[in-house]
Amino acid sequence: MNYLKQTFLFALLLIVSAANAQNVTGIFMLHGVMETAAGFQLLEDGTFEYFFSYGAADKWGKGLWKKEGNKIIFNSFHKQPLADFKLSSATKTQDKFITLRVADTLNRPYRYVACRLNDNEETTNENGEVRYPLDTARFLQMYHPIFSLRLTTLTLDKDKNSFLIAPTCDLSEVFFDDLSFSIGENEINAAFLPGSPDQPVGSRTFHFKKQQ
Structure with a gap:
């Protein structure tokens, strides 16, 4: 009986741990980039808010997020105009x-x-x-x-x-168009930093750590 109970508790712990690992709602803050602050808030209703701050630039973004496999896809509420x-x-x-x-x-x-x-x-x-x-x-x-x-x-x-x-729009808005982030352990990652005008795509990986 004790063996069955221990087995059940262990299985339950694995289920809870897996659920927590897949729970991507919450606040994620940028780590490892000097003089730059950025973060996401992913809400349970499928919306998100984003902020980016570097030097004189304070930017923001809003939209919808969805989970596809081991990735999160971000899209703004509306498309960026063709010209500024x-x-x-x-x-x-x-x-x-x-x-x-x-x-x-x-x-x-x-x-x-x-x-x-x-x-x-x-x-x-x-x-x-x-x-x-x-x-x-x-x-x-x-x-x-x-x-x-x-x-x-x-x-x-x-x-x-x-x-x-x-x-043509609020120039401080950061636009998202099917921008993909990978899901890690208590973090989300991307090869592009939203809001950074001179950051080459793929030059490094940006880590957003989940806040406890």
């Missing part, structure tokens, strides 16, 4: 220069946006503005070095000289 910026309006003024202003729908300016109009490179100031000579060609390339290295290309109307440009 769009042309909102263009007008002709009496100014003898070209003005670009970058602001969101609430008229909040975007500072530090890198802009290149042909070979002329400038960065938006605290008002979200940058100016160029009036005779500058109208092929514009731009990106926000803090949040994203994606290059947006716009062609500006030669008959206008004042342009309002808006972000």
Whole structure:
């Protein structure tokens, strides 16, 4: 009888241990990356929240997760726009220069946006503005070095000289598109660090440890 009882308890312990190993809900924090903080919260309803912080960049993400075998697949609630910026309006003024202003729908300016109009490179100031000579060609390339290295290309109307440009989304949002993490013992791992703009895919493995 004692032998059967011990066998039953041992089997029950194995079942509980296996269940705990497969329980991937909870908070997972990035380990082993200097000066960088990041973490996931995986909820039982299949949703997740993510944060990433490095230097001046504080980013976030939300979406759905699902377990497939020994992997977790992450997807944002919506798709990332094809470009980070769009042309909102263009007008002709009496100014003898070209003005670009970058602001969101609430008229909040975007500072530090890198802009290149042909070979002329400038960065938006605290008002979200940058100016160029009036005779500058109208092929514009731009990106926000803090949040994203994606290059947006716009062609500006030669008959206008004042342009309002808006972000197509919250540039601090981190997007997930079938991003796969492997499940380890009390951790999840990936070859890509979400939110890091200059991290080559596959250059290393990133470990997110489960918090007890």
